[in-house]
């Protein structure tokens with residue numbers, strides 16, 4: 001396997017009483033995209049800030065390539081390209097100028113920087129705005145185009161380690177797909193990529209490994225397939241409860257099919273069931289809906305989101321309306337033991 005471009009070993013970082021990172025260990029190898037997932041406040045940005053030398057860990061070690069990032073943060077920073085969560089300050093610049101400038105700062109020739117700006121703008125589908133100036137107070141360019149410009153500035157020149165903190169914020173669905181493809185390309189060209197995201201379902205397409213943080217701790221790590229943990233033939237039966245309505249799967253013994261995993265998020269209950277039991281599961285859910293005991297239900301392939309929600313448990317169940325397609329990380333979830 002390729003060399004580690006990032007090795008984080010047992011780092012702990014506290015803010016007063018809050019343990020933002022609790023003995024976190026992870027690896028990013030050359031050519032690998034590692035997704036870092038977690039709810040708000042899980043400790044993702046704290047981890048990124050230590051990797052790029054903006055914060056010092058209380059204990060533990062971080063190496064970027066062969067550089068000790070704790071002892072030599074400036075040396076580590078030279079080997080990392082970071083797209084921060086905050087928008088890049090590009091007011092007064094066009095995307096073309098901003099990307100070219102970033103390329104020049106990172107050592108590209110003027111000709112190469114010019115070509116790279118065009119190539120990236122085409123890849124990310126922002127050519128229509130490439131010569132439009134970003135104005136103060138968010139004018140001139142949309143949030144999505146600004147975010148894509150920041151991404152292009154980050155990856156314009158090759159760097160051993162690329163760290164992306166929520167790169168898809170503000171971006172529409174079709175350009176998000178282009179961005180994910182670009183992330184995969186950068187990995188395939190040899191960089192190690194640490195990708196912080198809330199978007200579990202979309203990230204699954206591009207990541208080689210996932211690390212899930214919950215309240216500062218690594219609660220799961222491995223390939224998407226390993227994390228999903230369920231058979232490829234498993235299905236997700238999603239029950240939509242009425243506001244304040246009882247959960248008919250609360251007592252698993254009363255569900256007439258085996259349930260490998262049960263996760264509740266707000267008014268949604270996700271049951272992982274074997275595909276062979278699909279007909280029985282639908283008949284049960286349909287009967288409940290006809291009796292008015294359910295608002296609705298859906299049957300779909302089990303996804304990484306189910307597994308992610310299962311490992312990021314919370315004491316309280318979010319009772320907010322979950323009827324919109326929610327982002328997993330925005331929700332609290334409770335998991336029930338399986339009986340399968």
Ligand SMILES: Nc1ncnc2c1ncn2[C@@H]1O[C@H](COP(=O)(O)OP(=O)(O)OP(=O)(O)O)[C@@H](O)[C@H]1O
Nearest residue numbers: 015018019020038039040041042043044045046047
């Ligand atoms: N400078 C700080 N001072 C005090 N507490 C902090 C500081 N930075 C982070 N924290 C706390 O540390 C914990 C982890 O925060 P962090 O920003 O790393 O989470 P995150 O996973 O990046 O969240 P989000 O997805 O919302 O960006 C939180 O409880 C947060 O309130």
